[in-house]
Amino acid sequence: MTAPALAFERVHFSYGADPILDGIDLEVLAGHVTALMGPSGCGKSTLLAIGAGLLEPASGRVLRTGRRTAIVFQDPRLLPWRTALANVAFALKADRLASAERRDRAMAALASVGLRGDDVRKYPRQLSGGMRQRVALARALVIEPDLLLLDEPFGALDRPLARQMQSLARDHVDRRRAAALVVTHDPREAADIAEHVAVLSPAPARVTSQRALPGHVASRTEAERAAAAGALTGDAERSPGADP
The missing domain is CATH 3.40.50.300 (P-loop containing nucleotide triphosphate hydrolases)
Structure with missing residues (x-):
């Protein structure tokens, strides 16, 4: 069972x-x-x-x-002073990974939600609402959660x-x-x-x-x-x- x-x-x-x-x-x-x-x-x-x-x-x-546990809210709640890439990489900070590994994992997570190239270096204010929401999903998935909560x-x-x-x-x-x-x-x-x-x-x-x-x-x-x-x-x- x-x-x-x-x-x-x-x-x-x-x-x-x-x-x-x-x-x-x-x-x-x-x-x-x-x-x-x-x-x-x-x-x-x-x-x-x-x-x-x-x-x-x-x-x-x-x-x-x-x-x-990872949670994705209706409001993406991104850190406005960080780029999309930095927002996702920040979720891995507690893992004490090398900065290059955090970056590579964050890039892969962003690519999985369709964000590549210049978009990953944009700040939240430069992204559309849908793009911000995709960054929020990438930030949740990058930590490989056992429990995913989606609002x-x-x-x-x-x-x-x-x-x-x-x-x-x-x-x-x-x-x-x-x-x-x-x-x-x-x-x-x-x-x-x-x-x-x-x-x-x-x-x-x-x-x-x-x-x-x-x-x-x-x-x-x-x-x-x-x-x-x-x-x-x-x-x-x-x-x-x-x-x-």
Whole structure:
């Protein structure tokens, strides 16, 4: 049986007097991608931040079995005083690698997301929104994480490029037997990248449904993807209090 790389057990969280998460139970399995869906403001990003260890739950437990966690936010959060190459290389600083090795690994990560040549020496202000998001993904993947947390990172990309970036994240999960938790509003994106989907209710959020999608993503036919997306749309619409 596949072990969870990340598990939330009865996790509660509040911002001040406002309850956000109400007893979340969810497992993210090694070698799998889990998509997290739900209405805007329901606490999906908060749950991701708790999974990364950036926030502490008010109660409940978070279990992580991996050694390295990387997170990609909706906002790329690049260091504005560093070039694209330096932003990615900086993620490797804790590894105490020689500067040439850090640079080579950063260049390879940037090339994998389609950034080469002069673009890698540009500062964030000189890059388009989509290019900045690709730098953020390269920065996450360059450390070879065991757990990858993605907070709608493909929204600034057109669909063909978004599919390419999804494939990169998917390939990383398959190659390293890593785990990934992906926040998305798009049922089709969930069907394109994930094996498992959890739907949250409006805040204070609970898990209202969990669904295993058919087969591995790489072998899933277009018909199966469309059917899965339709089923996920129905799950979201049936979530208590979901947006119309």
